Amino acid sequence: MDIQWYPGHMAKTKKIIKQNLKLVDVVLELVDARAPLSTHLPDINSLIGNKDIITVLNKADLADKEVTELWINFFESQGRGVVAVDALRKSGFKKLFSLIDNTKKRTMLGPKRCMIIGVPNVGKSSLMNQMARRKSARTADVPGTTRSKMWLKVSHRLELLDTPGVLWPKFEDKAVGIKLALLGCIKEELLDLHRLAFILIEFLSIYYPDNLKSRYDVDINIPPEKILEKIAQSRGFLLSGGTYDIERSVKTLISEFRQGKLGAISLERPEEKEGFWASLSNQDIV
Ligand SMILES: Nc1nc2c(ncn2[C@@H]2O[C@H](COP(=O)(O)OP(=O)(O)OP(=O)(O)O)[C@@H](O)[C@H]2O)c(=O)[nH]1
Ligand SMILES: [Mg+2]
Known part of the structure; x- marks a missing residue:
């Protein structure tokens, strides 16, 4: 069955991501640590091209720690920058900031810019707020909370871009x-x-x-x-x-x-x- 999750909303979200891609240096893909592959965007390459990407396993507090370790090894063995975090309690933030620091700055001027993307309700807005130490974006335990993009300054060296959740219309599996x-x-x-x-x-x-x-x-x-x-x-x-x-x-x-x-x-x-x-x-x- 093909499903229109949020009519019009998904096409708009993909447009936001594509339009802002040229402004950012790195993409943070948030997945749920309890199911990192199922919550990963299957068409991420067509969405972000060859931008640097860091995989963030969020809600690690809710996941089985041993299994999360296996996932970290899995992504690292593929050469992917990966970190497990708990956005609410800020655990894993030191490694997250250091992974961001280690990426190249590709845009010419200003601070390094990161775009946060992922499926709905995975904690994108919570992570952005916590990294910037401000409750700027609305968060809620309901998918589809964020409806448009929002920039937030972490420091003079780093800015974040929150985006609405992406979901695809059909699950092959x-x-x-x-x-x-x-x-x-x-x-x-x-x-x-x-x-x-x-x-x-x-x-x-x-x-x-x-x-x-x-x-x-x-x-x-x-x-x-x-x-x-x-x-x-x-x-x-x-x-x-x-x-x-x-x-x-x-x-x-x-x-x-x-x-x-x-x-x-x-x-x-x-x-x-x-x-x-x-x-x-x-x-x-x-
Ligand atoms: N336990 C736990 N809950 C979290 C974590 N991060 C976010 N949440 C909760 O998950 C829910 C969704 O968080 P949001 O930040 O609104 O998620 P989002 O990805 O921005 O969602 P959309 O805007 O709908 O795409 C909220 O109830 C948060 O409090 C985390 O690391 N651990
Ligand atoms: Mg949000």
Whole structure:
């Protein structure tokens, strides 16, 4: 299915990126540390040409530390400048600034200029604000928050350009869409949240069973629907008539996963060709 995520918005965003490319020295591509490949822009080369690029694994506080280390090695082995950061707590900023310092200045005059790009909700505006030590750009846990570009001065030597999130209209591999949905990069209204919660439960039961078990005090060997029922039961999510409010369990599970309340969890690992996600490559969730 082809999806118009934000009609008109995506074409405008790509135009902003292309038009401002000549003004910048380096591009920071923000990805979500929990799924760095699925949240990476597949057409980045056609978008930014041969500009210097640094990969920033943001929200590292929410990702499995061991897996993040594997990702760092993966990108470094490809010769890519890469750093894991937590934009809210500013961890990893020293390495980030030093990677930026080590890039060449290509534009003639003024400070070094960096453009921040990435999928929606990955933390671009938060990172820019924190690097500049100002709350200039609006941030929110909703994809599509930033609607136009914004320049922000970090110092007389460095300026940043925040851009709106980019998403593409079709996922060749549907598992990529599922991971983007789980991480909050796709508008909620477009998603089959119930299906998404099932997939999350199945994933957690295989890769992070203890996290699921201890957060909700459930037996992970029971079917996903029963797990949602148990969550409704223990949290008191009831509808009039006394039936369980499963929709509320669905929303709670997804939102608590996104906020890291189930612990630090990574959705993908480098060089993972087979397994859970490969089996979902034909599943629609939108
Ligand atoms: N835990 C955690 N949350 C973060 C981090 N960075 C950003 N966030 C949160 O992620 C949400 C999205 O942040 P934004 O900065 O608005 O994301 P964005 O990429 O600018 O989003 P769009 O403008 O919609 O494309 C907000 O709720 C932030 O507080 C991080 O490193 N760790
Ligand atoms: Mg933004």
